[in-house]
Amino acid sequence: MSKIQAGSLSSSQIQSDFHQLGTSFFTELKPSGISNPNWVALSNSTANLLKLDQSNVKSEDLKVLSGNSVLQGSNPLSMIYSGHQFGVYNPQLGDGRGILLGEIKGEGDDLYDLHLKGAGLTPYSRMGDGRAVLRSSIREFLCSEAMAALNIPTTRALSLVKGDDQIIRERVEPSAMVCRVAKSHIRFGSFEYFYYTGQKQQLQELLNYTILRYFPLLSIDEDGYVAFYRQVLERTAKMVAKWQAVGFCHGVMNTDNMSILGETFDYGPFGFMEAFNPAHVCNHSDHSGRYAFNQQPNISYWNCACLGQALSNLLPEAAIKQILNEYPSMFGNYYLAEMRSKLGFQEEDERDASLVQELLAALHQNQMDYTNFFRGLSGADFMALTDCSEDSSDSLSQWLGKYQSRLEDEKYCPQVRMVTAKASNPKYILRNYLAQIAIDKAEKNDFSEVNVLLDILSRPYEEQFENDAYAQNTPEWGCGLQVSCSS
Numbered sequence: 001m002s003k004i005q006a007g008s009l010s011s012s013q014i015q016s017d018f019h020q021l022g023t024s025f026f027t028e029l030k031p032s033g034i035s036n037p038n039w040v041a042l043s044n045s046t047a048n049l050l051k052l053d054q055s056n057v058k059s060e061d062l063k064v065l066s067g068n069s070v071l072q073g074s075n076p077l078s079m080i081y082s083g084h085q086f087g088v089y090n091p092q093l094g095d096g097r098g099i100l101l102g103e104i105k106g107e108g109d110d111l112y113d114l115h116l117k118g119a120g121l122t123p124y125s126r127m128g129d130g131r132a133v134l135r136s137s138i139r140e141f142l143c144s145e146a147m148a149a150l151n152i153p154t155t156r157a158l159s160l161v162k163g164d165d166q167i168i169r170e171r172v173e174p175s176a177m178v179c180r181v182a183k184s185h186i187r188f189g190s191f192e193y194f195y196y197t198g199q200k201q202q203l204q205e206l207l208n209y210t211i212l213r214y215f216p217l218l219s220i221d222e223d224g225y226v227a228f229y230r231q232v233l234e235r236t237a238k239m240v241a242k243w244q245a246v247g248f249c250h251g252v253m254n255t256d257n258m259s260i261l262g263e264t265f266d267y268g269p270f271g272f273m274e275a276f277n278p279a280h281v282c283n284h285s286d287h288s289g290r291y292a293f294n295q296q297p298n299i300s301y302w303n304c305a306c307l308g309q310a311l312s313n314l315l316p317e318a319a320i321k322q323i324l325n326e327y328p329s330m331f332g333n334y335y336l337a338e339m340r341s342k343l344g345f346q347e348e349d350e351r352d353a354s355l356v357q358e359l360l361a362a363l364h365q366n367q368m369d370y371t372n373f374f375r376g377l378s379g380a381d382f383m384a385l386t387d388c389s390e391d392s393s394d395s396l397s398q399w400l401g402k403y404q405s406r407l408e409d410e411k412y413c414p415q416v417r418m419v420t421a422k423a424s425n426p427k428y429i430l431r432n433y434l435a436q437i438a439i440d441k442a443e444k445n446d447f448s449e450v451n452v453l454l455d456i457l458s459r460p461y462e463e464q465f466e467n468d469a470y471a472q473n474t475p476e477w478g479c480g481l482q483v484s485c486s487s
Contacts, residue, residue: 006053008060009071009114014102016075017111018185021209024202026077031099032120032130033068034163034175040138040447041454043145046156046181050106057159065159065179067099067119074102078122082196083189083256084306086290091196093189093256094124097132100185111213113185114158118177131167135439137176138450139430139483140267142438144180146430146457147264152242153235154264155182160450162442170484174443182263186210188307189256195310204314210260226319229311233304233327235262240300241334244293245342246426247273247370251283251483253291253299255306269483272429273370274474276363284482297335301327342374343403344421347410355402362395369473371429377403378421380414426460427471433478434470 018026039058047054063069070076078095085093099119103111117140118132137160144157158179165175186206194203211218211228218224218231239262243250250257251269259265271282278294286292291299304327308320332353339356340348363373376385383404386397407417430453438449456467464471 006047006051006056008052008056009064009104010060011056012050012052012071012104014071014073014104014114015111016073016077016102017213018079018100018103018113019075019077021205024199025206026079026100027123028075029078029099029122030070030076031067031101031116033063033066034118034131034161034165034177036164037062037066037068037161037177038163038445040134040160040162040176040442041141041450042159043141043157043454045145045148045458046158048107049156050104050112050158050181061159062161064101065116066161066163066177067116071101076101078124079185079190080124080193081187081189081256082193083187083254084192084303085254085256086286086288087302089192089196091193092124092126093193095122096125096128097122097130098180110183113180113182115180115182115185116177117180118175129167131165131175132177133167133169133173134162134176134442135173136268137178138439138442139270139435140180141178142435142450142453142457143267143270143430145454146460147248149458149460150242150246150426150429152246152248152264153239153262155180155259157181162445162447182259182265184210184214184259184261184263186260187256187265188258188260188303188310189254190260191307191310192255195313200313203310207311207314214261222315225311225315226323229308229315229320230323230326232260232262232307233323234330236300236304237327237330238262238334239264240296241331241338243296244335245338245424247276247293247429249273249280249282249291249293250296251286251291253296253303255303258300258303258307271432271483274431274479275367276360276370276373278360278364282483285484297328297331300331338424341420341424342377344378344412344417345406345410346412346416346420349406349410351406355399355406358395358402359399362399366394366396368396371426372471372473374425375422375427375471378418378425380418423461427463428456428460428467430457431474431478432481432483433474436478436481 044054076099080094082091082093099116101114106112121130141157141160147154158181161177163175166172167175208220218227249271257266269283280293281289441449
């Protein structure tokens with residue numbers, strides 16, 4: 001049998017699977033392209049996931065990925081949903097600037113959504129202009145791929161293109177468009193919309209579709225619905241545990257930004273932890289600190305309760321409450337497993353939970369860089385980390401002594417510990433200041449730094465000695481950078 005050659009999007013067979021649900025769930029709408037588009041970056045990793053050849057995509061698909069042409073067989077649409085935003089239900093949501101082009105088969109013959117973000121006005125744009133700016137598009141593109149390389153469930157980004165249109169936000173900015181790739185764009189808020197509008201039949205149709213498409217081993221009945229809810233909570237708990245372990249702050253954990261598949265969804269004012277502060281707020285629009293780093297587990301629980309409410313006409317109330325009551329232990333177990341790996345432990349020990357909490361308190365007290373501390377802890381001479389402390393008798397020094405004792409009780413092999421820990425502790429993360437440097441250059445039509453970061457962040461656990469400068473603690477000028485929801 002001859003090997004199938006990877007091609008371009010234009011030569012791929014696109015499906016419109018979501019289209020079968022009918023117009024209660026979306027509005028048919030073609031994208032509105034950006035003017036004079038130019039390539040900024042293309043993810044080779046995501047192209048491979050979709051069984052596409054990067055060079056073929058670049059040579060043939062710029063019009064498609066800038067919204068200026070529609071793929072043959074595509075039925076583009078904007079999806080309708082609602083959601084709780086900062087704790088308040090908002091019925092006026094939906095794809096305000098996004099167009100779902102359809103689905104194509106990728107690795108393992110899985111279907112992947114192709115979604116253009118910044119594709120123009122839709123019926124759900126509200127007061128917006130339907131566009132995305134280059135600044136936020138660079139951040140979304142890079143973080144989508146960085147998170148995938150960190151082995152965190154996430155949507156992906158295939159492409160990033162820049163247009164000549166001038167978009168007004170806090171200032172005038174250039175337009176851009178990202179092609180987001182995901183197994184699904186169904187959100188918690190998708191179910192909330194039909195629940196709060198009293199469309200019980202459509203709600204059940206959406207649930208049945210979701211189970212048949214994404215949870216095919218489950219039945220389409222009450223037992224299957226209960227199992228579905230449990231699996232969604234399991235996936236969400238696992239995702240958030242990985243966020244907490246790597247120090248990722250989402251910034252806007254509204255229910256419309258929660259994927260039904262437990263994938264990190266919608267990269268807005270996100271940030272990675274630098275000097276450790278458990279109450280860190282990465283979104284300067286979040287004045288109450290609702291989505292602070294240490295609140296993310298609680299907010300994920302709250303969001304899961306919102307989903308449970310949306311499904312309450314189809315599931316027994318007792319089952320919803322029971323599964324919700326299990327969520328804290330789901331999260332706790334996943335989180336502790338992640339942290340054990342970061343610490344290089346091979347065995348479980350009842351002391352581990354308190355050891356983790358003591359470490360986080362010490363990192364906060366000493367204002368240690370979260371990523372670089374754990375990377376240093378993965379090395380052979382981890383006791384030298386006491387040199388970073390102000391006083392050899394401080395909490396960090398005391399903790400390192402307990403850590404050494406815990407390892408000795410485990411009769412650990414130093415080499416195994418280092419391999420285990422380094423595989424869980426990245427050297428490179430997308431620091432805000434690195435993204436800002438890339439953005440500043442890109443706005444002057446120099447896209448080189450975007451592509452440099454894309455390459456570095458695709459290999460976050462490798463040493464990459466030639467790129468050591470990208471792993472240094474954030475410089476003073478970059479520590480105060482703030483990010484908003486504006487995009």
